Amino acid sequence: MTLDFSTLLPYSGEIMEGLVTTLWLTVVTTFVGIALAIVVAYVRDLESGIMSRLLGGYVEVVRNTPFIVQLFFLFFGLPALGIPISATVAALVAMILNLGAYTAEILRAGIDSTARGQHEASRALGLSRLQSYRHVVLVPAFSRVYPSLISQCIIVMLGSAVVSQISVFDLTYAANFIQSRNFRGFEVYLVVTLIYLLLAVGMRRSFELVGRRLFAFRQGGSA
């Protein structure tokens, strides 16, 4: 077999389109998913009662079922209930719910390791629980679990390949599409694999860059 990458050239538009979809799905999921996790972790850790238990249920369901089933449930299940949902919206919601649940658990580990003295100092200064979470607890908690957070976001980006199964035109869908036309499976998947690899490395680098800014306080010493 001879490799012929020139057979991909006519399909560079499809690859670009897939790449853009994967990118924007990932970026939106990262921001919204982390925001969701911040809320879920607060309610689960610091409040009690029905909301806390409901969100606990959500986290457990997401963490104990396959992503592809969650995706199918949204895309095929909701319309059956009379709630119409497009493939793209189903993909986005599934990814956000997925990242939100995992990140909430990661973040809780960081919150739980907050020193008691930090809570006491903020209480003595008159901060409410929510104010204390926002101003005192959150940033150091994130800084402690940041490496796990980066990995989780990358996992979700890579896992987004699954959305091609409900015909969202992402990078994987583009690869399947091209392969079904030119039958150059090796070339197509090699290129797409490399693109995913670059995306993952690029994400890690960007996160680390942001982290250095956000957690500059750590560079002064062992805090």
Added chain:
Amino acid sequence: MALVSVKDLHKSFGDLEVLKGIDLDIEPGEVVAVIGRSGSGKSTFLRCLNQLEQHDWGTIHLADQRLDGSAMSPGELSQNVGMVFQSFNLFPHKTVVENVMLAPVVVKQTPRAEARKIAEEVLDKVGMLEKVDAYPAQLSGGQQQRVAIARALAMDPKVLLCDEVTSALDPELVGEVLLVLESLAAEGMTLILVTHEMKFARDVSHRVVFMHQGRIHESGDPQTLFTQPKTPELSQFIASVL
């Protein structure tokens, strides 16, 4: 009239009764040192005064206002009673000035520019003005504790509680913190200090309270108390720490 008035304060942790009825009146501008062995209840007593611990029985009044129970919101309480901790408890992700500004801005809703001015004033008072933009991890223990004192002062409290504020410091850093407390005392700040610094208790405080087994065992002016202890427990304690 007393600024702080504590009546019949009781506190238990499970079966362990830590405070067995504390009565204490503190005048405005008074510096009171609370001494005693560990386990005597002195830290718990201090923590009840700003409700970090909820007591089981008794009352605490500040000026004429009841402070305990839910009589005061945490926000109000923090503007009346400030606290400095043994382990500083500065917020590691905030610079010195941000640490000091946080409560005025968030709790008191002070405009940022004004809060900054207040922060610089109190930081100047503790001699930390040149470190406004440093992070806590870049400071020595003594410097961190001085910032923690400034942070408490920024809320303009009527009383400042100090819970063994020099116990976590290297010996050579104790002096700078005590100096700050001494200058606050000279300015007329009402201070209640749980301390192991007997020399400081003797030289700076107006009154020393000796706690033993959850009660105020003996109290009086420092000279008399240290030189002529009335109870064997206090003379033993003094002998063991001096």
